[in-house]
Amino acid sequence: EPEVTQTPSHQVTQMGQEVILRCVPISNHLYFYWYRQILGQKVEFLVSFYNNEISEKSEIFDDQFSVERPDGSNFTLKIRSTKLEDSAMYFCASRRTGTGDTQYFGPGTRLTVL
């Protein structure tokens, strides 16, 4: 069964450094998402992406964040200058047309900012 994949599984970085989190959505899906989960807190929406552009973003998704679909398979989240409070699990999700709200999640990337 097709799955969303994410790399790396764990990323450790110094404050102020740039990180790129990578996702490969399920191949026939057209809608892509990033969520994050700070330890002990709820899963929070960051951004949704459709037809090569951002369709919706949350207040968390400020100028430090960007997303890109550089080719036909990858979907990336870039954090330009990481802060301690960016430490979290980052989940990528995708869905296809006609399945309502059913989003399929990847295994996550644990980002630790020191």
Added chain:
Amino acid sequence: EDKVVQSPLSLVVHEGDTVTLNCSYEVTNFRSLLWYKQEKKAPTFLFMLTSSGIEKKSGRLSSILDKKELFSILNITATQTGDSAIYLCAVGSYNTDKLIFGTGTRLQVFP
């Protein structure tokens, strides 16, 4: 503000017990309610509910939605240790493409 509340936060049971997990919501222009199981990695999809009173069932798991009282329950019968996980409830709205999540219920099943 839209919100999704799950209860209990944590539940410890023995194998063979039946459990009921609750999810209540206040979301403008409700569209659907989804249940996910989160073990060590990805939240895995269990059910999507859009209509009141229609039970969705998969093996020992079942779920139902009440759109009048704004809640859903997830039942697990004859629990097994493999059911140990965090169960997440999420709500979709016609106003937005995102899912709004609750805090989750941590279920621990002991032999």
